[in-house]
Amino acid sequence: MAEEWKEQLKNSVNTVEDLEKIVNLTDDERKALTSLKTRWGATPYYASLMDKDDPNCPVRRQIIPSMEETKNVYGMDEYLVWKENRAVGEKRPDSIARQYKDRVAFTVIEVCGIYCRHCFRKEVVVSQNLKLRFDVDEGIEWIRQHEEVRDILITGGDPFLLSDEKLDYIIKSLQDIEHVEMIRFGTRLPVVLPHRITEGLKKVLSRYHRVPIWINTQVNHPKELTEEVRKAVFKLLKCGVNVGNQAVLLKGINDDVETFRELHQKLLRWRIRPYYVFYCEPAPGIDHFRTPVLKGAELIRDAIRGHTTGLAQPMYVIATNIGKIPLMPDYYIQGSDEEYFYLRNYKGEETKIPNMPE
Numbered sequence: 383m384a385e386e387w388k389e390q391l392k393n394s395v396n397t398v399e400d401l402e403k404i405v406n407l408t409d410d411e412r413k414a415l416t417s418l419k420t421r422w423g424a425t426p427y428y429a430s431l432m433d434k435d436d437p438n439c440p441v442r443r444q445i446i447p448s449m450e451e452t453k454n455v456y457g458m459d460e461y462l463v464w465k466e467n468r469a470v471g472e473k474r475p476d477s478i479a480r481q482y483k484d485r486v487a488f489t490v491i492e493v494c495g496i497y498c499r500h501c502f503r504k505e506v507v508v509s510q511n512l513k514l515r516f517d518v519d520e521g522i523e524w525i526r527q528h529e530e531v532r533d534i535l536i537t538g539g540d541p542f543l544l545s546d547e548k549l550d551y552i553i554k555s556l557q558d559i560e561h562v563e564m565i566r567f568g569t570r571l572p573v574v575l576p577h578r579i580t581e582g583l584k585k586v587l588s589r590y591h592r593v594p595i596w597i598n599t600q601v602n603h604p605k606e607l608t609e610e611v612r613k614a615v616f617k618l619l620k621c622g623v624n625v626g627n628q629a630v631l632l633k634g635i636n637d638d639v640e641t642f643r644e645l646h647q648k649l650l651r652w653r654i655r656p657y658y659v660f661y662c663e664p665a666p667g668i669d670h671f672r673t674p675v676l677k678g679a680e681l682i683r684d685a686i687r688g689h690t691t692g693l694a695q696p697m698y699v700i701a702t703n704i705g706k707i708p709l710m711p712d713y714y715i716q717g718s719d720e721e722y723f724y725l726r727n728y729k730g731e732e733t734k735i736p737n738m739p740e
């Protein structure tokens with residue numbers, strides 16, 4: 383019998399009939415499913431986390447298309463060409479996106495375990511308007527020729543959908559390049575298909591030791607942190623792989639103080655270190671998920687800093703064409719004079735320390 387993760391993928395929930403066995407569809411959902419030309423779907427495991435009757439269920443909203451996707455006021459056309467600097471600067475393979483000198487994003491696949499409705503790479507992954515060629519060997523060769531690149535972020539799509547053999551090949555090839563000092567994977571599979579963390583994959587991830595492997599996954603709501611996910615993360619850690627989280631700030635899903643705090647505390651309980659919370663990017667068709675820009679900074683101020691350990695604190699960033707820009711709350715700096723630096727804590731209490739000159 384095929385491995386369970388492959389069975390899950392073969393049985394992906396991607397027809398109206400499949401969905402109707404799990405949830406009671408609303409008129410809007412039904413209309414979107416039958417009239418929008420969009421790739422959608424989820425693993426049976428992840429789909430089973432949907433609430434049967436609540437269309438606002440945080441898992442359901444990430445899976446089922448909505449007519450809201452046709453309303454586009456703030457989304458930018460050709461978003462990825464702008465964001466990934468595809469029309470400007472040095473010539474690079476399609477698989478290499480570059481915003482920094484020492485690190486690149488290396489896209490190795492354009493399919494995913496679930497097709498997130500809020501995905502900012504929609505043009506490649508979901509609608510597929512943007513046709514790119516993701517040739518792994520071409521990308522590896524480019525990295526080999528760029529000695530200043532020391533940190534490779536392997537992304538997609540979802541790179542963990544590649545076979546064990548292919549992942550082994552990519553990791554081995556990269557770690558054989560002397561100037562590569564770390565490898566990172568961006569993958570949602572530990573969350574949407576925890577079955578993927580098989581004995582075979584564990585062997586691949588523990589095989590090479592010259593460079594560390596980091597994984598960043600994407601959990602947006604505490605409901606996604608199940609017992610299965612907890613076990614999958616523990617297996618990854620036992621391979622010597624670090625696991626972090628990159629959440630997306632999503633309106634009505636995780637943009638309230640209670641959910642935001644619970645998400646970050648629960649991530650730590652699951653041994654996942656919160657890394658980033660992303661502002662929902664101005665990609666087309668996702669206005670309904672987007673909050674005001676300052677919302678993330680407010681949530682860090684009101685839900686995290688001081689209210690729980692600093693280990694639970696992600697950095698809130700806006701990903702742009704010129705890199706990720708942090709936007710953290712600054713309420714704690716009250717000002718300074720010749721003598722003192724004035725500070726405020728999360729409760730509004732104030733204090734001062736001597737203001738030492740250079």
Ligand SMILES: *Cc1c(COP(=O)(O)O)cnc(C)c1O
Binds near residue numbers: 479480486706
């Ligand atoms: C996000 C990203 C990186 C990695 O950024 P870190 O802040 O180091 O996590 C690198 N290159 C590109 C093109 C990116 O979008």
Ligand code: SF4
Binds near residue numbers: 493495500502507538
């Ligand atoms: S898994 Fe990542 S790339 Fe794939 S649809 Fe979701 S957000 Fe987009």
